[in-house]
Amino acid sequence: MSESRPITEAGGRGDRSIPKIVLTDAEAGAAAFVGSNSRSYNYFEPKKRRATKYEDVTVDVQPDPDRYLTQGWILGWANGDLGYDASWTRMKSSDWHRFRDPNEEWEQSIYINNSNSVRTVQSSIENAKSGNAFEFWNKSWIPIIAKHFSAWGHVDQGLGMYVFMPAQRTAMSNMHNNAISVNCMHKLRTAQDIMLYNMELMGIFGDEFDGEAHQEVWLNDPSWQGVRENVERLMNIQNPSGSSEWAEATFASNIVFEPLVGELFRSQFVMQFAPSHGDSVSPSVIGVSEREFNDRDLRYTMDMMKDFLEDETHGEENKQIMQEWLAEWVPYSIQAAKGLEPIWSESEVQPVSFEESFEQVKSRFEGILSELELRVPEEVTT
Amino acid sequence: MARTSVSKAHAKIQELSWEPTFVTKDPKYKTDYTFKKGGQKDPMKQVLSSYFPMQEEKDHRVYGAIDGAIRGNMWRQVQPRWMEWQKLFLSIIPFPEISAARAMPLLTEAVPNPEIHNGLAFQMIDEVRHSTIQMNLKREYMRNYIDPAGFDITQKSFHNNYAGTIGRQFGEGFITGDALTACNIYLQVVAETAFTNTLFVAMPSEAAANGDYLLPTVFLSVQSDESRHMNNGYGTLLMSLADDDNKDLIERDLIYSLWNQHAVVDAAIGTIIDYGSKDRRKDRESYTEMWRRWYYDDYYRSYLVPLEKYGLKVPHDVIEDAWTRMTDGFYHHTVAQFFATGWMVNYWRIDPMTEEDFEWFEDKYPGWYDKFGKWWEHYSSLSEPNGHNPIAFENTGYVYPHRCWSCMVPCLIREDTVMDYVDGQWRTYCHKWCHWTDTVAFREEYKGRPTPSMGRMTGQREWETLYHGWDLAEAIKDLGYVRNDGETLVPQPHVIFDDNKMWKLDNVRGIEFQSPNVLLNEMSDEEREKHMEEYKQGFTINESL
Ligand SMILES: [Fe+2]
Numbered sequence: 001m002s003e004s005r006p007i008t009e010a011g012g013r014g015d016r017s018i019p020k021i022v023l024t025d026a027e028a029g030a031a032a033f034v035g036s037n038s039r040s041y042n043y044f045e046p047k048k049r050r051a052t053k054y055e056d057v058t059v060d061v062q063p064d065p066d067r068y069l070t071q072g073w074i075l076g077w078a079n080g081d082l083g084y085d086a087s088w089t090r091m092k093s094s095d096w097h098r099f100r101d102p103n104e105e106w107e108q109s110i111y112i113n114n115s116n117s118v119r120t121v122q123s124s125i126e127n128a129k130s131g132n133a134f135e136f137w138n139k140s141w142i143p144i145i146a147k148h149f150s151a152w153g154h155v156d157q158g159l160g161m162y163v164f165m166p167a168q169r170t171a172m173s174n175m176h177n178n179a180i181s182v183n184c185m186h187k188l189r190t191a192q193d194i195m196l197y198n199m200e201l202m203g204i205f206g207d208e209f210d211g212e213a214h215q216e217v218w219l220n221d222p223s224w225q226g227v228r229e230n231v232e233r234l235m236n237i238q239n240p241s242g243s244s245e246w247a248e249a250t251f252a253s254n255i256v257f258e259p260l261v262g263e264l265f266r267s268q269f270v271m272q273f274a275p276s277h278g279d280s281v282s283p284s285v286i287g288v289s290e291r292e293f294n295d296r297d298l299r300y301t302m303d304m305m306k307d308f309l310e311d312e313t314h315g316e317e318n319k320q321i322m323q324e325w326l327a328e329w330v331p332y333s334i335q336a337a338k339g340l341e342p343i344w345s346e347s348e349v350q351p352v353s354f355e356e357s358f359e360q361v362k363s364r365f366e367g368i369l370s371e372l373e374l375r376v377p378e379e380v381t382t
Numbered sequence: 383m384a385r386t387s388v389s390k391a392h393a394k395i396q397e398l399s400w401e402p403t404f405v406t407k408d409p410k411y412k413t414d415y416t417f418k419k420g421g422q423k424d425p426m427k428q429v430l431s432s433y434f435p436m437q438e439e440k441d442h443r444v445y446g447a448i449d450g451a452i453r454g455n456m457w458r459q460v461q462p463r464w465m466e467w468q469k470l471f472l473s474i475i476p477f478p479e480i481s482a483a484r485a486m487p488l489l490t491e492a493v494p495n496p497e498i499h500n501g502l503a504f505q506m507i508d509e510v511r512h513s514t515i516q517m518n519l520k521r522e523y524m525r526n527y528i529d530p531a532g533f534d535i536t537q538k539s540f541h542n543n544y545a546g547t548i549g550r551q552f553g554e555g556f557i558t559g560d561a562l563t564a565c566n567i568y569l570q571v572v573a574e575t576a577f578t579n580t581l582f583v584a585m586p587s588e589a590a591a592n593g594d595y596l597l598p599t600v601f602l603s604v605q606s607d608e609s610r611h612m613n614n615g616y617g618t619l620l621m622s623l624a625d626d627d628n629k630d631l632i633e634r635d636l637i638y639s640l641w642n643q644h645a646v647v648d649a650a651i652g653t654i655i656d657y658g659s660k661d662r663r664k665d666r667e668s669y670t671e672m673w674r675r676w677y678y679d680d681y682y683r684s685y686l687v688p689l690e691k692y693g694l695k696v697p698h699d700v701i702e703d704a705w706t707r708m709t710d711g712f713y714h715h716t717v718a719q720f721f722a723t724g725w726m727v728n729y730w731r732i733d734p735m736t737e738e739d740f741e742w743f744e745d746k747y748p749g750w751y752d753k754f755g756k757w758w759e760h761y762s763s764l765s766e767p768n769g770h771n772p773i774a775f776e777n778t779g780y781v782y783p784h785r786c787w788s789c790m791v792p793c794l795i796r797e798d799t800v801m802d803y804v805d806g807q808w809r810t811y812c813h814k815w816c817h818w819t820d821t822v823a824f825r826e827e828y829k830g831r832p833t834p835s836m837g838r839m840t841g842q843r844e845w846e847t848l849y850h851g852w853d854l855a856e857a858i859k860d861l862g863y864v865r866n867d868g869e870t871l872v873p874q875p876h877v878i879f880d881d882n883k884m885w886k887l888d889n890v891r892g893i894e895f896q897s898p899n900v901l902l903n904e905m906s907d908e909e910r911e912k913h914m915e916e917y918k919q920g921f922t923i924n925e926s927l
């Protein structure tokens with residue numbers, strides 16, 4: 001080991017010099033000694049028998065005085081709050097580091113998944129353009145997309161930038177925070193996708209498509225004010241210290257708002273109504289976001305909530321608190337959903353009634369709650 | 383993005399923002415800075431639909447290089463001296479990275495400018511990228527380098543080690559206290575604009591010179607995201623400069639940030655680059671030469687000073703004092719000596735310096751041998767266990783240092799040490815600026831104005847306190863720095879991979895570990911004054927042991 005063998009002398013052309021290459025024999029297995037076979041991170045308990053790459057790159061990156069942080073957090077706030085403070089959420093846990101993101105999101109998957117989403121959206125639009133699909137749009141449908149479809153961009157912008165962005169600062173483990181930060185990007189990317197689609201449609205339909213109508217609709221159209229109120233209240237969720245109540249924000253957004261309002265708009269309205277108006281593109285654009293919510297964001301949220309509910313010591317108490325959250329947030333989301341009713345009768349063709357659509361999302365919502373073993377609030381059943 | 387230009391798209395997405403009316407928006411993170419609404423534009427003009435595929439493309443190159451390094455068995459030509467220091471560096475850096483992600487909502491909440499918020503969202507996910515891509519790099523080192531011990535306990539040891547706090551305050555500084563102090567000045571304006579060059583550009587070139595071409599691939603890919611972050615910082619800084627009331631606070635935050643980051647980054651990176659390298663070509667730049675180029679010329683003179691025309695008060699004396707410590711004070715050399723003194727409570731090995739190293743140091747840092755040469759000779763002669771104690775407990779003449787209450791690096795340039803009775807206890811500081819940081823900056827008022835948003839120093843700030851009075855062997859066991867036979871230490875004062883030459887718990891048993899700060903507080907006033915007077919006079923290394 002100590003007698004390394006230079007295979008080239010330091011060289012270089014003219015007055016440039018380059019380091020010499022030295023064979024050091026420093027690869028795994030070159031010598032056997034105590035510890036030379038210890039080739040996995042050994043400070044956490046993997047979920048399965050062997051740690052996944054996701055676990056290796058995620059677990060314990062955010063320290064915890066209850067684990068190895070012996071000196072404690074070294075910077076905090078004037079009110080005594082620490083770097084990460086368990087008092088920021090009403091949820092309690094006997095082990096904050098038990099939760100794993102079922103989507104196993106890390107660097108590589110984040111970029112692959114989001115790039116695939118981008119490509120799906122863009123190719124739907126490109127294919128529609130080259131196939132002249134926009135010519136088949138029912139004229140009455142164009143303003144509906146300009147006003148209502150585009151207004152949804154504000155919802156995703158609000159959730160991404162002012163709900164999930166602050167929430168990913170505050171949770172008690174790196175696993176929670178990384179999952180929330182990926183959720184944040186889904187929302188922001190979708191908000192932008194909706195705006196860029198709007199811009200495409202301005203180019204395609206010219207004066208027939210009012211590209212800025214969504215702003216007025218979002219701020220003043222009565223149909224949207226319940227949705228906007230719900231989103232703004234989510235944006236303002238705080239704990240007593242004034243920072244984000246991350247668990248409540250995630251619960252109220254992904255367990256309550258998204259199933260009752262998000263899916264109502266995306267699946268029940270856009271996906272049902274667009275085809276009968278000759279529009280095959282908008283469902284593809286919003287479908288990407290719908291799948292992201294369903295396959296990924298709802299999935300991690302369910303696991304996160306189940307982890308709190310199944311906690312041996314605090315599960316019962318956590319359940320009571322989630323019931324309180326339901327009591328607080330379901331009325332806003334029901335109001336938001338019902339407020340959207342007029343847009344069901346705005347278009348020429350009405351393939352499904354608002355009542356039917358709303359029944360669908362209510363029963364879906366009830367299914368989610370029953371999976372979490374939570375009581376369905378009265379507002380939903382009556 | 384196919385036909386629509388990115389800047390047109392960027393203008394369009396600005397339509398997404400609105401002013402809430404159903405609630406009075408109560409910012410979740412507070413600042414004592416004041417802002418007028420609107421203002422700065424986001425010069426980067428990016429949209430996520432072009433961002434994600436662009437980053438994915440960068441990833442292809444990174445993961446391709448990782449595959450290549452594994453297949454080509456890069457570790458056959460990697461210098462163990464270098465790789466050992468990566469056990470420290472790569473344990474530290476993923477936390478500041480993820481903290482930078484967590485810091486972004488401090489600004490989205492506190493700065494009323496949606497266009498800037500958009501830029502911050504990109505930075506948030508960039509930082510998740512950096513943290514996990516670095517954890518993955520470290521994982522490859524653990525799997526492929528001859529000695530994985532130290533990599534295998536990486537996050538645990540980072541959290542319970544004295545050196546961990548030095549790096550951790552970097553990350554904790556991004557996410558606590560005044561939103562503008564933390565996320566704008568400390569993170570964006572100083573850490574990212576000044577120090578990422580030494581971290582992510584100097585480090586890779588040194589890695590390559592030591593046979594490691596993976597670190598450059600990963601870190602240059604990380605660095606390619608930084609210009610985005612610097613622009614975020616610059617935009618917000620210009621917004622704060624627009625209000626005269628902020629000028630004192632900006633000056634306070636610059637002093638704190640420039641000094642603290644000099645103290646922690648130069649300590650760690652200076653040591654790793656100069657003492658972790660086997661490349662002793664005289665024409666390769668030393669850390670101090672890189673500092674002069676990247677920090678003094680590129681950052682200080684080309685970035686900070688021109689901001690004076692916008693009213694920025696640049697603390698020139700702080701930068702000059704840092705430069706003086708780097709040169710006349712031999713700052714990072716004293717840190718390297720300290721790291722090597724405490725090798726048995728590290729989780730990496732430290733290779734002794736050889737004649738060839740001595741020659742290089744003397745050439746780059748004239749006067750080096752007189753200050754450090756003899757001590758490193760002692761270190762070499764004590765590196766294999768032969769019945770003697772670890773060097774810290776042998777009679778070299780070296781005096782174990784007090785720790786700085788602010789930056790948590792020890793008070794190594796002895797004559798600069800400041801001792802003061804603060805918040806009910808005797809504390810030591812490595813320099814007057816670190817004393818100022820604790821006693822003036824991190825307080826409820828600054829220059830007569832209330833600063834309720836400013837952060838606070840917390841925690842057990844002197845690491846040695848935790849093990850005061852412990853048997854050294856028990857302390858090391860408690861830390862978990864023992865290999866899987868339950869006896870052999872993870873750290874070694876050499877890079878010899880031979881069981882017969884490795885230190886075991888038995889070699890360090892029966893030595894009592896002590897905390898200088900506990901002892902200092904136990905002294906009578908007279909004893910303390912006398913002790914500090916002697917401490918500040920420094921020490922002389924004995925010719926022979
Ligand atoms: Fe970064």
Ligand SMILES: [Fe+2]
Pocket residue numbers: 645786787788789790791811812813816
């Ligand atoms: Fe200091």
